[in-house]
Amino acid sequence: MAKAVGYSRVSTGKQLDGFSISTQHDMIQDFCKSKGLTLSKIYDEGAGSAKSIENRDVFKEMIYDVIENNKNQKVYVVLAKLDRFSRNTVDGIHVADLLKSHGHCLVSIVDGFDSDNPYAKTLLINKFAQSEQERENIVLNVRNGMKKRAQQGLFNGGKVFGYNSTLSKELEVNKEQAKVVQFIFDRYTNDDWGYKKIAHFLNTQYTEAKAQREWDVISIKTIVTNPIYAGFIRWGEKNDERKIYIGKHQAIISNAQWEKAKQIFEAKSYQPIKIHKGSYFLSGLLRCPDCGSSMVQHKSKGGKYLYYQCSKNKTKGLCKSNLVNKEKAEAKVLNELSSKLQSPDYENLLSEKIKQQIKLEQIPVKKQYSMIEQEERELQNKIDELFDLFTSHTIPKETLQDQVSRYENMKNELKTRKENIEAKLHLSSSQNTTFIVQQVLNNFESFFYSLGDTEKKGLLREIISDIQIEEVDTGGKRKKRQISEIHYYFDENILMEIAS
CATH class of the missing domain: 3.90.1750.20 (Putative Large Serine Recombinase; Chain B, Domain 2)
Structure with missing residues (x-):
């Protein structure tokens, strides 16, 4: 008897689309029995979308097993319905052709499809293209439906304070x-x-x-x-x-x-012409002497005086402004760095220390990035499942619109978080570390001022972890704030020993 394997999948864990796992298994078993096929295994994907094969591990396992373990025997891959296999034209045709090129056959019970049929490929293209076009039409209809609701003065969902x-x-x-x-x-x-x-x-x-x-x-x-x-x-x-x-x-x-x-x-919202040019490259590194928050740019009215200001004061009105003179703070940091980075003995140690620190810092950041990617995949799967349920007439259009709108908003929030993490990873990539170390040890200040605003900030964040500010009593009504300590990503004691 000829050999067969089955494949089953449902759109959601709730099995609402009329083809539950048990129903598909019964159909596959009955079909193989009626056709005289020996059913060796049913590969059960469980709940998930057929939009692509990327996240369908059981599907990929089945294709690999059929091709690699049956080089001298024809295998029939039996499905209850073609949309269990794929809803993507390119993926569906590619995998069907791959099976056929190795001498195997794809069969769909409900669709009456058999890839051994000479007209099978034309039927397959039409089926998958129809399914994909149906999905694209739904996306367009959902957006048009949401637009129509807005035009009618109706809310499209989400949270609004008030x-x-x-x-x-x-x-x-x-x-x-x-x-x-x-x-x-x-x-x-x-x-x-x-x-x-x-x-x-x-x-x-x-x-x-x-x-x-x-x-x-x-x-x-x-x-x-x-x-x-x-x-x-x-x-x-x-x-x-x-x-x-x-x-x-x-x-x-x-x-x-x-x-x-x-x-x-x-x-x-009118943006006046800048009176003073220049970046605030110590933003985020300077720490407020009172609350420990990062300090950000500030300028007096008219832009004559430039400072760093407590970010908590600037954005939330909490803490004190604790203004630090921009010019003096930046000059002190660059002068100290220049003097520290003159000795050639620093290069290897500095390079290694920076790389180690970057590696340690990237571990939680990369983990966070992976978690966001997983959240994105789960949201996309939920959206795909909704479309599968809609096309099988299980849920109404209104439910589809409501849920897709909510999930898309969530995806946009995740996208913003990913972009921020990508920027952080790019700035701290070890690929740039060697170049940075070689440049800063020669003529630090000249090199530094040749950089753009983003590069200046990125460079300092490779070397400096934070800069502490202290308040000094000058005897008058106003107190002076100045840099007290600069903390680096390398051990100062070791560097001092090397320098001596």
């Missing part, structure tokens, strides 16, 4: 949160408070607001620039076709207040 979203995606005002939203708009439009001042007040004095979340500049800006609070629905990409439609939900602020907020935002 509102509760019902199961039917209707917005209901959250009375406690709405009070905070109104407070933010009142301070922004009536009292000319900036983002930081509002965030500081919410975090320190507005007890109810603090209990709901921690506020910063970004969260305040997000609220005062969102037309949803004035009763509108915003739809479309930011730089493409973003439009505003009259919503059917209850507004939290008046249209007049929204128009005033827009005018203030547009006026403050």
Whole structure:
């Protein structure tokens, strides 16, 4: 008797698409029995999407076993239905051709498909192409459906501070949160408070607001620039076709207040011509003497005086500004580095120490990156499963739109996190370490100032872990802040021994 293997898969763990694992197994067993085939094994993939074969380990195992372990025997690969095999035209045809080139046959029970048929490839192309086109149409229909909802003034789902979203995606005002939203708009439009001042007040004095979340500049800006609070629905990409439609939900602020907020935002969004050029390459390395947070750029009104300022003060209005003179701080760091990196004895040790530190630092970062990639794959699988369920008429279009919209928003957040990690890994890649070490030991300051802003920051982060600031009493009303210690990624005592 001829040999056969089976393959089974469902769209989700809930087996909602009409072809449960047990049903497929029964169909495969009955088919092989009726055709006189000896069924040696059924490869069960369990729950997952057939969009691609990348994450389908059981499928890949089956193809390998059939081809490698049956070089002198024809094997029939039996499926309950072709869409169990693939929903991707290129993948499906490639694997079917691969099986046939090694003398094996692909069979689909429901579709009446047999790759031994001379017209099988044409049928296969049509089937897979139809399935793939169906998916693309669904994606387009989902987006058009969401756009249509927005045009009708309906919410497309997600979380919005100030509102509760019902199961039917209707917005209901959250009375406690709405009070905070109104407070933010009142301070922004009536009292000319900036983002930081509002965030500081919410975090320190507005007890109810603090209990709901921690506020910063970004969260305040997000609220005062969102037309949803004035009763509108915003739809479309930011730089493409973003439009505003009259919503059917209850507004939290008046249209007049929204128009005033827009005018203030547009006026403050004007970017003046820079009076002073230059990067703040110590941003993130300097540590606030009070709270230990990183310090970031700051300039006085008009840009005449440049400083580093506590980031917690700048974004949330917490801590003190603790201004540090930019020019003096940068000069001290570069002078100290230049003097330390003159001896040729430093090269090997410095290079090795930097590489070791980078390697240690990259371990948790890479692990975090892998976890995000796994989350992305799981989200994509969920989206693929939804499409499989929709095409098998198991779930309605409205459910598909709602869930896909939510998952796509989550994917965008993950993408942003990945990009930030990729930038960090790139800056600290060991591939650049040798080049960096060779350059800095020759003429550090000349080399440093020849770099662009991003490269300057990246270079210092290869060598320096952090820079501590101390407050010095000068006898007057104002206290002076200056660099007290620079911590490196190499052991200072060892370097001093080598230098001596």
